Amino acid sequence: MSNLLVEETSPYLLQHKDNPVHWRPWSAEALAEAERDGKPILLSVGYAACHWCHVMAHESFEDEATAALMNELFINIKVDREERPDVDNIYQTALALMGEHGGWPLTMFLTADGRPFWGGTYFPPTMRYGRPGFPDVLKRVSETYKSQQDTVVSNAEALGNAIREQGKAKGGEEPTTAILDHAARVLLGAVDPVRGGTSGAPKFPQPSVFKFLWHMACSTGSPLYKEAVTLTLDELCQGGIYDHLAGGFARYSTDEYWLVPHFEKMLYDNALLIELLAEAWLVTESPLYAVRIRETIGWLEREMMVAAADGSGPAAFASALDADSEGEEGKYYVWRAEEIKTLLGDDADLFNDVYDVGPFGNWEGNTILNRSDDKPLRDSDTETRLEGMRATLLTEREKRIPPGRDDKVLADWNGLMIAALARAGGIFGEASWVELARQAFDFVVTQMTDPIDDNRLRHAWRAGEARHPAVLDDYANMGRAALMLFEATGDDAYLTHARRWAETVEAHYADAEDGGYFLNADDTDDVILRPKTVMDNATPAGNGTMSDVLARLYHLTGEVAYRTRADALIRTFCSEKPQANIHQPVLLMGWELLTGAVQIAVVGDDGDAGTAALLNVARSETPPTRVVTRVAADASLPDGHPASGKGCVDSKPTAYVCIGFSCSLPATSADELRERIGAMAAAG
Numbered sequence: 049m050s051n052l053l054v055e056e057t058s059p060y061l062l063q064h065k066d067n068p069v070h071w072r073p074w075s076a077e078a079l080a081e082a083e084r085d086g087k088p089i090l091l092s093v094g095y096a097a098c099h100w101c102h103v104m105a106h107e108s109f110e111d112e113a114t115a116a117l118m119n120e121l122f123i124n125i126k127v128d129r130e131e132r133p134d135v136d137n138i139y140q141t142a143l144a145l146m147g148e149h150g151g152w153p154l155t156m157f158l159t160a161d162g163r164p165f166w167g168g169t170y171f172p173p174t175m176r177y178g179r180p181g182f183p184d185v186l187k188r189v190s191e192t193y194k195s196q197q198d199t200v201v202s203n204a205e206a207l208g209n210a211i212r213e214q215g216k217a218k219g220g221e222e223p224t225t226a227i228l229d230h231a232a233r234v235l236l237g238a239v240d241p242v243r244g245g246t247s248g249a250p251k252f253p254q255p256s257v258f259k260f261l262w263h264m265a266c267s268t269g270s271p272l273y274k275e276a277v278t279l280t281l282d283e284l285c286q287g288g289i290y291d292h293l294a295g296g297f298a299r300y301s302t303d304e305y306w307l308v309p310h311f312e313k314m315l316y317d318n319a320l321l322i323e324l325l326a327e328a329w330l331v332t333e334s335p336l337y338a339v340r341i342r343e344t345i346g347w348l349e350r351e352m353m354v355a356a357a358d359g360s361g362p363a364a365f366a367s368a369l370d371a372d373s374e375g376e377e378g379k380y381y382v383w384r385a386e387e388i389k390t391l392l393g394d395d396a397d398l399f400n401d402v403y404d405v406g407p408f409g410n411w412e413g414n415t416i417l418n419r420s421d422d423k424p425l426r427d428s429d430t431e432t433r434l435e436g437m438r439a440t441l442l443t444e445r446e447k448r449i450p451p452g453r454d455d456k457v458l459a460d461w462n463g464l465m466i467a468a469l470a471r472a473g474g475i476f477g478e479a480s481w482v483e484l485a486r487q488a489f490d491f492v493v494t495q496m497t498d499p500i501d502d503n504r505l506r507h508a509w510r511a512g513e514a515r516h517p518a519v520l521d522d523y524a525n526m527g528r529a530a531l532m533l534f535e536a537t538g539d540d541a542y543l544t545h546a547r548r549w550a551e552t553v554e555a556h557y558a559d560a561e562d563g564g565y566f567l568n569a570d571d572t573d574d575v576i577l578r579p580k581t582v583m584d585n586a587t588p589a590g591n592g593t594m595s596d597v598l599a600r601l602y603h604l605t606g607e608v609a610y611r612t613r614a615d616a617l618i619r620t621f622c623s624e625k626p627q628a629n630i631h632q633p634v635l636l637m638g639w640e641l642l643t644g645a646v647q648i649a650v651v652g653d654d655g656d657a658g659t660a661a662l663l664n665v666a667r668s669e670t671p672p673t674r675v676v677t678r679v680a681a682d683a684s685l686p687d688g689h690p691a692s693g694k695g696c697v698d699s700k701p702t703a704y705v706c707i708g709f710s711c712s713l714p715a716t717s718a719d720e721l722r723e724r725i726g727a728m729a730a731a732g
Contacts, residue, residue, distance in 0.1 A: 057510040058128040059454045060096040064105065068115035071126040074135055076574045082123040082160040088193045089162065090122035090186075093129045093136050093154035096454035097312035097368040099377050100170045101153045106375075107173040108182045114173065117183055121190040122157075129154070130367060130458060131508045131516050134568040137579045138211060143167050145210045157189050162576045163204035166192075208576065215580035216562055218628060219621040223639040227622065231629040231636060232264040236276055240304065244280030249304040253284060253297065255320035256584045260633035262327060263640060263672050274331075281328055284321070285340045286419040288410075291381065292403065293417065293442040294351070295343035296369075297321055299586075307418060308411050311378040311451070312371035315352065316587045318344055319464035326472040330670045336425055341472055345481060348465070354455050356495060357512030364462050364491035364509075370451035380448050382414035383441070391444055392437055399437045402426070456510035459496055459518060462488050463525025464587065470532035474667030482536050489533060492526060493545070503552045517572050520557050520565050520581075520590035523549045527597040531604070536667065538654070538678035543604060550601060553594065554613070563620035564591050582621045583631040591621060595638025603645050603675045606688020614642050644707065646671040646729055648721075649691045650678045652701025659701040661718045666703065669722065671729045707731070 052072045053065040064071055072078040074091075082089050092109075094101035108114045118124050129136035129152060140150040142164040149169070156167035166189060171182040180188075193200055221227065235257055238246045245251040258277045265273035284290060287306030289298045297317050298309030322341055329337040353363045373380040385407050389396045396405075403417045404410055410418075425431055466485040473481030496514045498504035505522050506514035527549045534542035556569040559580065566578040567590065582591045598614035601607070618639045623629055629636060648666040652659030659678075666676045679685055681701070685692045690706040697714045705712040705724040712728050715721040 053126060057513050057515065058096075058131050058456060058508070059452070059510070060094060060098075060101075060128040060130075061126055063096065063102075064109060064126055067105070067109045068112050068119075069109050069124050070115075070119045071124050074125055074127045074132055074574065078123060078125050079160075079162050079574070082158075082162075085123065086160060087121070087123050088160065088165075088190065089158040090118060090124045091127065091139060091154070091156040091158055091167075092125070093127045093139065093156070094152045095128055095130050095368070096452065097314070097370045098152045099310065099312070099371045100151075102372055102375075104153050104155075104170050104182075108171070111173065114183055114186075117186050121186055123160075130454075130456070133460075133507075133521070134519055134572065134575055134579060137567060137581060138575060138577065139164055139167070141211050141214055141579065142207050143169075145207060145214070157193075159200065159204050163208050165200050165204040165207065211579070212577055215566075215578070217564055217580075217582075217620045219623040220619060221622045221624045223618055223622045223636070223643075227624070227626075227629060228264065228636050228640065229268070230626045231633070232261060232273065234626045234630050235261060235633075236272060239276045239280070241279075243305055244276070244283040245301075245306070247304070250300050250302050250310070251304055251306060252300040252586070253280075253289075253317060253321060255317070255324045256588050256633050257630075259320075259324050259327070260637055262324065263637055266331070266670065266672050267640070267644075277324075277328060278332060278334075281325060281334075281337065282423055283420065285325075285336050286423045288416040288418040288420070290340065290418075291347070292419070293438050293445060295340075295345075295347035296351075297344070306420065307416060309378075309416070310371055311381055313369040314586070315365050315367055315458075315461045316464050318348070319461070319468040320587075322465075323468040323471050326468075326475045327672055330475060330668065336423075338476070339425070341476070345469070345472075345484070349484070351453070354457055354491075356491070361494065362487040362490040364457045364488040364495075365465050367454040367456050367458055367461060369453055373449050373451045378411075378414075378416075380445065380451050382409075382411065382416055384409065384414060387444075388415075388441070391440055395433070395437055398430075399434065402434060456508050457491065457496070458508055458522075459492050459505050460507070460521040460525045460587070462492055463522070463527075463529040466529035467525070467532040470529070470536040474536045477664060477668070482533070485529070485533060486537070489526075489529060489542075503548050504556075505549075517569055519569075520553065520567050521587070521593070523553045523557075524590040524593035524597060525588075527553075528593055528600070531597065531600045534604070535676040538663075546597065546601060547605075550594075550597060550610070564617060565594060582635060584634050588634040589632065591617060592632055592634030592638060595635050596641060599638055599642035599645070600675055602642065603647055603689075604677055604686075606686035606692065608688065611642065614638065618642070641673050641675075644673050646674045646725065647690065647706040648674055648676050648703060648725065649685055649689065649694070649706070650676070650701065650703045651681060651683075651685075651695050652678075653681045656701055658716070662701055662703045662715070662721055665718045665721045665725075669725045671725065674725075 050065045051070050053061045139156045151169045174181040240247040261273045262277045283306050289301045289306045289309045296313045299312050302308045325337045352366045354366045355363045371377050402422050405415045409415045466488050469481045469485035496506045496509050505518035507516040507518045527546045530542040530546040557565040581589045598610045602610035650662045690709045691704040691711050696702045700716045703715045703721045705728045712724040715724045
């Protein structure tokens with residue numbers, strides 16, 4: 049037997065298609081069925097790589113007795129939170145307002161019209177962990193819904209009103225450098241001075257937070273900010289959270305030492321960390337960061353590429369790799385000392401010393417490879433030997449049953465990776481990385497554009513089908529990706545895409561009354577309200593990223609309308625309270641870019657060696673607020689650009705560095721341009 053999920057494309061939903069639970073996908077039809085039958089809704093939200101989602105599925109959703117109870121008492125709806133982030137956001141907010149910690153699986157009980165009235169996350173099959181058994185929860189909730197209808201409705205109304213209040217802007221402040229400084233100091237105080245990251249366990253990489261601290265290090269010169277970031281990156285790059293054989297970072301560490309990861313690998317974490325590592329490398333020139341970037345991009349190319357259904361055309365990036373294999377978390381990744389001895393022979397002693405391999409393991413009798421106590425890279429000959437050993441172990445590991453791969457393509461997460469590859473490719477002069485970004489961008493444009501309106505995107509693609517309306521984050525992240533590719537290539541088509549998507553956001557997502565942008569569009573008709581997000585979580589909030597997009601569009605085009613929108617957006621959410629601002633570092637960086645961009649304009653033709661030399665410097669210099677514009681020798685910079693009217697000097701490719709409306713003297717060589725950038729950045 050199968051339920052109504054059999055027609056879905058989401059790998060997560062398809063994992064549940066053979067459950068005895070009569071699951072429905074989220075839809076207006078499912079809500080109408082609940083209204084017709086007078087039953088409450090049991091909403092279960094998760095994602096394919098979620099370990100505890102698998103646990104609850106095995107314990108409860110695959111159990112005939114529990115499923116029968118669910119089918120009798122509820123209309124059961126299953127949602128992939130990665131396909132419907134707007135649905136997930138609404139009910140995660142509701143759970144938080146109940147005083148509960150959020151997470152996945154999310155288990156929410158709704159009135160027949162979709163309003164939440166009670167919920168939780170994981171429930172065991174019988175009472176344990178201080179949590180009630182799931183069958184008992186089902187019976188009690190159903191009985192309450194029947195016998196206390198007035199109370200249920202009252203609770204649902206109160207929660208709905210509270211969710212709407214959560215979406216209203218709490219800012220309205222004029223941003224200042226003092227506000228940024230205050231937020232940075234508060235965040236710095238939360239950093240673990242020994243292991244980096246934020247203090248305590250679990251430890252998440254939080255790349256948006258540490259990118260903000262890196263910006264503050266660059267703008268203030270404070271070694272405290274710099275050391276907080278480099279300490280964190282060093283620990284991440286050498287800890288067990290990093291896959292030392294194949295590359296790529298896991299989602300988080302369950303301990304405070306970065307040793308034991310939650311083994312799932314998410315596209316967004318790796319995108320954000322690639323970009324942060326590349327920015328940090330510009331200052332530190334750390335060989336460790338360069339190696340980890342290359343290895344992680346190598347992992348992307350080997351394991352995360354998804355082609356169109358017919359196998360032709362460009363490829364984009366899959367969403368995630370599961371934490372589990374063979375029903376066991378981390379089984380694919382861990383080792384025993386005797387295995388390594390058999391595979392490496394006499395080399396095992398060196399490998400074990402470097403990668404923390406001992407006879408008793410470092411996690412549940414097994415070993416998670418890490419270099420936490422061997423952080424500096426060794427001499428080149430030793431590292432070459434270690435590379436060969438890792439290749440031997442990787443070949444053996446690939447014989448194991450691998451974790452599942454969630455191969456759906458998400459526009460917003462691909463946007464993050466495209467931007468990271470374009471930025472890292474420019475910094476390291478790696479044209480192949482930029483080409484990889486271009487391919488993924490072309491995939492989203494060709495496979496995920498709405499067939500009726502080519503200014504609209506779809507959120508998710510899999511198996512030849514693009515589904516679900518785009519959310520704000522899709523346009524924000526793809527818009528920023530387009531601008532990063534424009535800076536990396538000079539191709540005007542990317543700027544055109546960014547401009548069109550910015551107009552789509554303004555037309556369909558803007559909150560004309562309270563400011564900012566809603567998460568879902570004005571024509572999304574299957575949710576109880578339109579949430580609005582500004583707090584950065586594992587991924588940057590769409591409103592924060594839009595501040596970056598609008599600021600870049602202003603600097604690249606000179607059009608004041610973009611600055612006006614960016615300024616209004618930032619003012620809407622910027623608060624005088626540091627505790628509010630520390631949760632929106634991407635928005636604060638948007639203001640920094642808007643008001644203090646280091647604009648580098650290069651005038652010269654493609655194919656000219658002088659143009660290429662100037663562009664290489666422009667794309668690989670240290671100011672994190674740089675914005676690069678390239679125009680042909682016979683073209684003009686936009687009227688509103690501070691270097692407008694300036695062109696080639698003595699018919700040579702020429703660059704100008706501007707901050708605000710002040711520009712440097714022209715630079716016609718790479719060395720001159722480095723000098724101009726340094727002088728302008730210092731003066732700015």
